[in-house]
Amino acid sequence: MKYFFAFLTTCLLTITAAQAEQRTFGAGVTINETIAVSTILDKPEQYVGQQVRIEGIILDVCSKRGCWIYVASDRQGEKIQVKVTDGEIVFPMAIAGRLAAVEGIVEILDISKEQMIAYLQHIAEEKGQPFDPSTVKAERMIRLVGLGAQLLD
Amino acid sequence: MKWRKINNVIHRDLGYLCFGLTILYVISGIAVNHIQDWNPTYSITRSTTAVDLSGVDLQNNNTITLEVLSQLDEQSPLKNIFRVDANTLKIFVKNNNITVYLDRSEVFQEKSIKRPLLFEANFLHLNHAKKLWTWFADLYALALGILAITGLFVLRGKKGITGRGAWLTAAGILIPIFFLWLYT
Numbered sequence: 001m002k003y004f005f006a007f008l009t010t011c012l013l014t015i016t017a018a019q020a021e022q023r024t025f026g027a028g029v030t031i032n033e034t035i036a037v038s039t040i041l042d043k044p045e046q047y048v049g050q051q052v053r054i055e056g057i058i059l060d061v062c063s064k065r066g067c068w069i070y071v072a073s074d075r076q077g078e079k080i081q082v083k084v085t086d087g088e089i090v091f092p093m094a095i096a097g098r099l100a101a102v103e104g105i106v107e108i109l110d111i112s113k114e115q116m117i118a119y120l121q122h123i124a125e126e127k128g129q130p131f132d133p134s135t136v137k138a139e140r141m142i143r144l145v146g147l148g149a150q151l152l153d
Numbered sequence: 154m155k156w157r158k159i160n161n162v163i164h165r166d167l168g169y170l171c172f173g174l175t176i177l178y179v180i181s182g183i184a185v186n187h188i189q190d191w192n193p194t195y196s197i198t199r200s201t202t203a204v205d206l207s208g209v210d211l212q213n214n215n216t217i218t219l220e221v222l223s224q225l226d227e228q229s230p231l232k233n234i235f236r237v238d239a240n241t242l243k244i245f246v247k248n249n250n251i252t253v254y255l256d257r258s259e260v261f262q263e264k265s266i267k268r269p270l271l272f273e274a275n276f277l278h279l280n281h282a283k284k285l286w287t288w289f290a291d292l293y294a295l296a297l298g299i300l301a302i303t304g305l306f307v308l309r310g311k312k313g314i315t316g317r318g319a320w321l322t323a324a325g326i327l328i329p330i331f332f333l334w335l336y337t
Contacts (some may be wrong), residue, residue, distance in 0.1 A: 057235050064192050077238040088210060090281045093195055093265045097245025099234040
């Protein structure tokens, strides 16, 4: 029986070690040229539908499913969401604060005022931030449909 | 060897082989089923705290970081700092993402710790590993299918598939069909 538990412990330790080493997610990055996040946010129509590579610090990670991250823009106060298909890529929370290269397809979403209020209210509640629905208006959300990422630091 | 004996040997040995992963998947399955109500992978604590930043140079990110970490008594390794805008600084330390609101002298902390066992169970069950694990998980699924089929023929007679077993098997098929009918 002691061999059985030793085997189980070894398995768990192996899994933990494997997770600690993960630096590449999904298909990784294949494009060499990096497009600044601010450039995409300024001219999204120029990039919509295109596969691009961005770089930046990961500001936030979806804590429940690891299905999105926010990457900081090169311009202060801005960020861009990278959304991946649930389960296809799973970002661990430990990568928040890390510098990463991310590849994905630029997408523009038209979001109604009601949808935006619900989304921002949920985020504000989760992050303990004040939220004023009266400041919200319908808007376009520019994001990447993520295909892969690579930690750079 | 008679076919039923072979069937029972397969059922018994596959049962032993599948035990560990089945229990792991049971734990993960229940945990993930209730993802709307809780976070099955991380234990997350969020809190807002007031900090005293008087006398601190609010243009200097390093100085602010040292002061905030000191006041929070946060000693985990520093990963990165990022000035989001004039009034917001993000400090990333291991297992804690700290947002400093300079205009309000407030910090918001999001501490996350992997749930022991559940993190590993979900890692395997939800196939975060990909690669070779995908094939192993396919084999496991196949083994479960064989377990189910061989299980039907373990006993013969009134308690076997021609007796009570038939009714229970039919019930097991009808239950998911009922829920499909109910919800679709």
